[in-house]
Amino acid sequence: MTKTTGSRAYIKTLENEGVTHIFGITGAALIPICDDLLDSKIRYVSGVHEQGSAHMADGYGRVSGKPGVCQVTSGPGATNIVTGVATAQLDSSPLVAFTGQVPMSMVGTDAFQEVDIIGVTASISKWNYQVRDPAKIPWAVKAAMHISNTGRKGAVVIDLPKNITTEEADFDYDVKVELEGYRPVIDPDSRELDTAVKVLISAKRPVILAGGGVIAAGAGKELTELAEMLMAPTATSLMGKGAISSNHPLSLGLCGMHGRHEANYMVPDADVLLVVGSRFSDRTTGSLAGFAPNAKIVHIDIDRSEVDKNVDSITRVIGDAGYALRGLIKRIKAQRITTNGWHKQIAELKLDCEPYDYGAGVSSPNIMRAIREALPSDAIVTTDVGQHQMFAALHYDVYEPGTFLTSGGLGTMGWGMPAAIGAKAAKPDKKVLSICGDGGFHMTENNLTVAVDEDFPIVVVLMNNRLLGMVAQWQRLFMNGRLAAVDRDYTVDYTALSKTYGAHAVKTETMPEFRAELRRAVDADYTTVIEVPIDPNENVYPMIPPGMGLKDILTVD
Known part of the structure; x- marks a missing residue:
């Protein structure tokens, strides 16, 4: 038994569990923990929005094979990771989220930045738990890591009231994790x-x-x-x-x-x-x-x-x-x-069934094939969500398991680029590229500054059709072509915006230009954004209309 503060016990247990990276944003409820992290070898990756930090931890977990860890403060910090937790859970990705909380004496009083995050995440996590006794911290951390990465992998949330991290107690770091009723079947009958x-x-x-x-x-x-x-x-x-x-x-x-x-x-x-x-x-x-x-x-x-x-x-x-x-x-x-x-x-x-001739011009299938040609076979590719995701699923060939990452269950726009940062943190020796649409990129583009400032060089291919393409496709096909609420022809210049974050950024108009810039970006040791304007009327085929069977395939408009 060792006597110390809850904060130090928390960090010590994470170190014992092999955690090397924590993604997150600090806050008042985390001040003791972040202070003690200064004396730890764990790398703290400071984010710009908690959702992005959760997606980074998700990407890290999918690539590393061990739980990605994010850490956020109480209240809005905790609620901002809800989408990230749900994304990981629906895709069976190992993620452990630690949330700060107001002191136990203030729980239930509607204190400043108090949220019942256990209640909020109950239906979107594999397990969640609020630590109410400092001595339980090693058990809670070990249980979280174990549950997240065994059986069907998933997201775990651990809530840490501030007084639990500041109080001293005797800690047993060898405590066994025994959970009644949790017996995942590994070896089949x-x-x-x-x-x-x-x-x-x-x-x-x-x-x-x-x-x-x-x-x-x-x-x-x-x-x-x-x-x-x-x-x-x-x-x-x-x-x-x-x-x-x-x-x-x-x-x-x-x-x-x-x-x-x-x-x-x-x-x-x-x-x-x-x-x-x-x-x-x-x-x-x-x-x-x-x-x-x-x-x-x-x-x-x-x-x-x-x-x-x-x-x-x-x-x-x-x-x-x-x-x-x-x-x-x-x-x-x-x-x-x-x-x-x-x-x-x-x-x-x-x-x-390959009658398509995509020609030599800029098209989504040609972009995917050019990406495949430019990357080594073990490169890691993430996608965001939308038409480009389906084009990648159809036309980007994958040669090694675990090198194609996407948000499948929840379909979370904005997931792809921060997940690529997490993947790069897990595998710094691998080439990492994220394929994004303009809609999803706009939701989490501020995470580019993390890639640049924390030196996680990734390549982002931004396919810009100036609208929410998948919704527009459904409207064209099933709503008599009436487009509603999908126009994204904003005044923002994504190439210029990316440069403000410190990334190298360029816009290409032809396939030869794109291939040349892509080769340069893949060989570079800094983050690059390649914006590619694409046809807003392009549809992704084949497609099965809703309610139809696998053979009821649409191949033309």
């Missing part, structure tokens, strides 16, 4: 694996659908091995993009509302569909009536509550995707697998 294998080896038209659970488990290699054993065409959800390399012969690409033709045609025709770490989002399935209607579905997921929630399965495997896939591979190796050439349809569909 062998009987579930045996049943799944029987279904899989009987398939004539097997298809695999890989989700974010494969990425979270680091199981891309195992997924690819199983696909090759079964000769199973493999599609991905948006969060699963990169689980199998885009250039693998069995890769179908994205499945769903803006899915690729080959994925959206082959998934419904499967007789056995193996779903790994995906929750059957409506954006992945389309109308359930048209989603693999005749398939026997085998669902692997670490979260039992996701199985049979949206789509019924014939059998399940509960556990970590890596453990589950290795268990299937071991069993299937002992079986004789007969393939019938079903997988050959992939190449045929790719030939039949």
